Amino acid sequence: MNRLQRFFLLVALLGLAACSPARVLAPTPNIFANDGYPLSEIPAVYQTAQPKIFYITDRGKTNEDGFLSYGSERSSSMAFGASTVAFGEDQNWQSLGTASGMLDRSEKIKLNLVKNEEILRFDKTPTPFKIVNGKPVLVPEAVKSYNRKRAEFQGQIREQMRLSGKNEVVVFVPGFNNSFEDGLYALADIWHFSGRHGVPILYSWPAGAGGLFGYLRDRESGEFTVFHLKEFLSQLSQIPELRKIHIVAHSRGTDVTTTALREMIIAERSQGKNPNEVLKIANLILAAPDLDFSIVRQRLIAEGFGASIGKITVYINRGDSALGVSQRLATGRRLGTLTADRLKPAEKEIFSEVKTVSFVNVEGVKGLTGHSYYRTNRNALSDIATIIRENAPPGSPSRPLVRVEGNFWNMPKEYPF
Numbered sequence: 001m002n003r004l005q006r007f008f009l010l011v012a013l014l015g016l017a018a019c020s021p022a023r024v025l026a027p028t029p030n031i032f033a034n035d036g037y038p039l040s041e042i043p044a045v046y047q048t049a050q051p052k053i054f055y056i057t058d059r060g061k062t063n064e065d066g067f068l069s070y071g072s073e074r075s076s077s078m079a080f081g082a083s084t085v086a087f088g089e090d091q092n093w094q095s096l097g098t099a100s101g102m103l104d105r106s107e108k109i110k111l112n113l114v115k116n117e118e119i120l121r122f123d124k125t126p127t128p129f130k131i132v133n134g135k136p137v138l139v140p141e142a143v144k145s146y147n148r149k150r151a152e153f154q155g156q157i158r159e160q161m162r163l164s165g166k167n168e169v170v171v172f173v174p175g176f177n178n179s180f181e182d183g184l185y186a187l188a189d190i191w192h193f194s195g196r197h198g199v200p201i202l203y204s205w206p207a208g209a210g211g212l213f214g215y216l217r218d219r220e221s222g223e224f225t226v227f228h229l230k231e232f233l234s235q236l237s238q239i240p241e242l243r244k245i246h247i248v249a250h251s252r253g254t255d256v257t258t259t260a261l262r263e264m265i266i267a268e269r270s271q272g273k274n275p276n277e278v279l280k281i282a283n284l285i286l287a288a289p290d291l292d293f294s295i296v297r298q299r300l301i302a303e304g305f306g307a308s309i310g311k312i313t314v315y316i317n318r319g320d321s322a323l324g325v326s327q328r329l330a331t332g333r334r335l336g337t338l339t340a341d342r343l344k345p346a347e348k349e350i351f352s353e354v355k356t357v358s359f360v361n362v363e364g365v366k367g368l369t370g371h372s373y374y375r376t377n378r379n380a381l382s383d384i385a386t387i388i389r390e391n392a393p394p395g396s397p398s399r400p401l402v403r404v405e406g407n408f409w410n411m412p413k414e415y416p417f
Contacts, residue, residue, distance in 0.1 A: 023181070025087060025109040026189040026375045028102055029382035030416060036101030038195050039094075045163040046196040049091040050114060052082040053187060054160070057204040058228045059180055061118075068116045070180040072208040074221060076124040078228050080153050083202075084114040085188050100192065103378075111185045119156060122149050125227065154239045160199045161241060168198035168244040168282075169236065170388060173229070175251025175290065176218045179208045189375045190248055194388040198246070201236075203229060205256060222256045229260040237280045244282035244310075246388050250374060254289035258296075258305070265308045275308035282310040283387055287374035289314060290334060297350065306354040313387060313394075314338075314359045315374055340408035352406040358394045359408045360401060379415040386416070 032038075039047075060073030070079070087096050088109040099105055123146060128139040161167050170191055174183035183204045191200040205225035209217040236245060249257040261281070268275040289296075306312055316338050339361060340348065351357070362373055362380050373380050386398050394401045394409045400416050401409035 023111050023185050025100070025111060026193065026381060027378050028100060028105070029193050029385055030103070030378045030414075031382045031385060032101045032193075033103055033417075037097045039097040042097075042196050043163065043165045045160075047093050049087045049093055049096045050084055051087075051196070052084055053184060053191070053200045053202060054080070054082050054157075055116075055180075055184070055202040055204055056080050056228075056232045057180065057202075058225055059204055059206045068118060069113075070116075070204065072179075072206050072210070072221075074206045074224055078122040078232065079118050080120040080122070080156070081116055081118040083116050083184055085184060086112045086114050087188070087192070111188055113181055113184060120149055120152055122146075122153075122231075125231075150235050150238075153235060157199060157201075157236065158239055158241055161239075164196075164199055166198045167241050168246065169201055169242065170194065170198050171201050171203055171233075171236075171245060171247045173203045173205070173247065173249040173253035173257045174207065175249075175253045175288075176215060177208050177210070178204075180204050182208075186250070186375055187248075189381070190384060190388075193381055194385040197388050198244075203232060205229070205253075207252070218252060222252055223259075225256055226260045226263070229256060230264055233260065233264065233279070237278060242280060244391075245280050246283045246285070247281060248285040248287065248374075248384065249289075250287045250372075251290045254286045254291055257284070258286075258291065261309070262303065262305060265305060266303070268308075276310065279308070281308075282391060284309045284312045285384060285387065286312070286314045287380075287384075288317065288372075293334065293338060297347075301350050301354065306356045309356060311387070311391070311393070312357040313383075314357065315362055315380060316359055317362050317373060340404050340406065348406060354407070357407055360394065361404070361408070361410050363411060363413050379411050379413070382416055383411065 028037075056078055057070050058075045058078050059070035060075045061079070062069045062071045088099075089112070091099070091109065096109070099109060123142065127146065128142045129136045130139060131137070157169065161169075170187075172183060172187035172190060174186060178186075183202050187200055187202045191197070205228075206221045207218045208214075209221070233245070236242065247257060261279070261284070264279060265275040268278050318339055338359065340359075343351070351359075360383065362377060374384065375381055383399060383401075386392050390398055392398045395403060398416070401411055404410050
């Protein structure tokens with residue numbers, strides 16, 4: 001590694017560390033500026049300043065001073081649990097709702113993890129098998145155990161959907177250098193400002209290795225977690241009552257998510273099934289995606305990925321310096337910095353045919369790297385919340401984005417007004 005490469009790597013480690021969200025409640029989205037936070041819409045089970053947010057993780061378990069948490073080591077078994085998150089130290093539901101509708105808050109509202117409760121631990125993977133007549137056959141006892149735990153997990157989500165009054169879930173997949181807590185707080189922001197819509201579930205993969213080569217190790221952990229993410233999404237989609245899955249993925253989490261979905265789509269098609277109907281992905285939101293543009297062209301176009309998802313929204317920011325460094329390290333153009341004027345005519349024509357995909361350029365992004373705008377920028381958070389709450393398309397009255405050309409849109413600085 002020469003001096004220039006060392007420099008870029010160091011900048012990446014410093015800049016991409018900004019993937020870790022701040023542990024305070026995000027700024028109030030502009031959509032609540034006039035009418036305030038929709039307190040009356042929130043189901044009774046969620047009318048609390050200390051809600052439970054569910055999680056699935058294949059991080060290794062940690063236990064310090066009796067406090068259960070999860071680190072950056074990889075686990076061969078997934079854990080399903082619930083985290084209690086406190087919105088502020090002395091907030092009650094009414095005061096939290098009032099503060100959540102204020103564009104100018106006098107005090108920051110800290111987010112604190114009160115406790116993690118592990119409800120269920122799935123069996124280790126790979127599942128035990130035997131070779132019979134040259135083919136792998138799963139051990140019957142392992143199949144019974146898997147089915148029992150799958151039913152328990154699905155029962156928990158089914159009950160929570162009943163309490164929430166909506167047969168929908170909001171899944172968040174965080175990016176590079178995020179701890180378990182970082183992802184939890186980011187989902188808390190998104191879900192809270194989406195009007196606590198549906199059941200919130202964090203999918204936390206073993207990122208956050210840190211150190212000089214942390215980015216490279218996290219990339220490999222992203223490859224490790226794909227199998228578990230597929231298992232989770234498959235079990236989720238098999239719940240009969242479930243109607244819609246909204247997935248928000250950030251940074252390297254977008255690679256983990258699209259890789260898992262691509263494999264699931266191929267598997268469903270090979271069985272003659274419609275992935276759109278089977279997987280139930282209503283919205284796939286890719287925020288600041290750390291994805292190679294040429295690879296995305298294959299996933300979205302050549303393999304018909306886009307047609308298997310209800311709507312795909314890609315948030316881009318040309319000034320995202322973290323993705324700029326990632327681009328230098330990986331050499332490929334990053335999807336999260338793409339703009340219409342940088343596409344060749346043939347590329348524009350290709351993307352114009354993918355009707356389910358929208359690219360949204362976010363203006364006025366502030367911050368050291370401009371990489372976590374999906375939850376720190378009032379405009380972007382307003383748009384994400386509107387997608388989840390209303391499933392609204394770009395250019396509609398509730399999402400008055402400005403069309404640049406084709407399926408490329410611009411988000412004005414005073415959006416959505």
